[in-house]
Amino acid sequence: MADIPLHKAVQQSDFGIFAKEVSPFSPNRLINYTHRDSYYIFGIVESGTCRVGIDFKDCDLSAGSVICTQPHQVHRIVDKGDAKSFLLFIDGVFIDAPTKQTLAEYALSPIPFKISDTQRSELIQLFSMILRRIGERENDESKTVLQNLACTVVGIITDAARKIIGQESKNRRHIEITLAFKELLSANEQINRNVSHYAESLHISPVYLxxxxxxxxxxxxxxxIQNELILHAKRMLVYTSLTVREISIHLGIDDYAYFTRVFTKAVGISPTLYRKKYLE
Structure with a gap:
């Protein structure tokens, strides 16, 4: 994914925490091209509507919508609409392990979700304080206050996500295994399509996995596994100049014709047509 820009926290802040208010009247430049970030992003829409794309899935957001992107997720603004929103960018070093676990669980089925009016009001107040503090930051004490405010934002959003996850009543052991499986799957760009490979690594049977x-x-x-493979293929078709054959080999599929059939069946059009359609 070398051709997809990667924004690092150090490029945005020497501290690892920064925020933006985005609206039709905001002077802030909105990054509307596809990119990745090395940090977490937490966003809330105060009013209006907009559309964002995360890994080729478009999400419509409206007042009260909250969304979180994980480090290195590919995303972009599809339509900024008339939304007034706030964005918090925070390096993972400021997020504790339990919170990262909750966010990883949320990422198994990432969808925008709504928060209560009270939570929305709290978050907007916190963002106002963060934005003011960023402009005034001069010493270690003010950095500590900024960190505490940012972590409070993360806490409110994560708590809302945790309640949504809890409502789904998933088996805790099942979630842990699925997260471990997902980590193994994303460890290499070449995807192993053999279920037994992952089951053996996790010391369980393929049937149980x-x-x-x-x-x-x-x-x-x-x-x-196939969905992950197709996602990787889409990224390379759109954001690299590799040929379809090279992409197939890059993904660990030597049979170019087989890759084309799998992609076409899953997406509805061939890899070549997908690239052409997306880049039009």
């Missing part, structure tokens, strides 16, 4: 992943995500292990 399939049962667990399907319970948590709603799809089988084979389908989850």
């Amino acid at each position: 399939n049962e667990v992943v399907k319970n948590v995500t709603g799809v089988s292990v084979s389908r989850y």
Whole structure:
């Protein structure tokens, strides 16, 4: 994914925490091209509507909508609309392990979600204080206050996400296995399509792995692996100049014709047509 710009926290702030208010009248430049970030992003829409794309899935946001992107997720603004929103950019070093765990669980089925009016009011007040503090930051004490305010924002949003996750009543052990499976799957750009490979690494049977992943995500292990492969293929088709054959080999599929058939069946059009359509 070398051709997709990667924004690092150090490029935005020497502290690792920064924020923006974005609106039709805001002087802030909105980054509307596809990119990745090395940090977490937490966003809330105060009013209006907009549309964002995360890994080729478009999400419509409206007042009270909250969304979070993980480090290195590919995303872009599809339509800024008339939304007034606030964005918090925070380096992972400021986020504790339990919170990262919750955010990783949320990322298994990432969707925008609504928060209560009270939570929205609290977050908007916190963002106002953060934006003011960023402009006034001069010493270690003010940095500590800024960090505490930012972590409070993360805490409110994570708490809301945790309640949504809790409502789904997933088996805790199943979630842990699925997250471990997902980490193994994303460890290498070349995707191993053999279910047994992951089951053996996790010291469980392929049948049990399939049962667990399907319970948590709603799809089988084979389908989850295929979805990941298709996502990687889409990224390379759109954001690199590699040929379809080179992409197939890059993904670990030596049979170029087989890759084309799998992609076409999953997406509805061939890799070549997908690239042409997306870049038009």
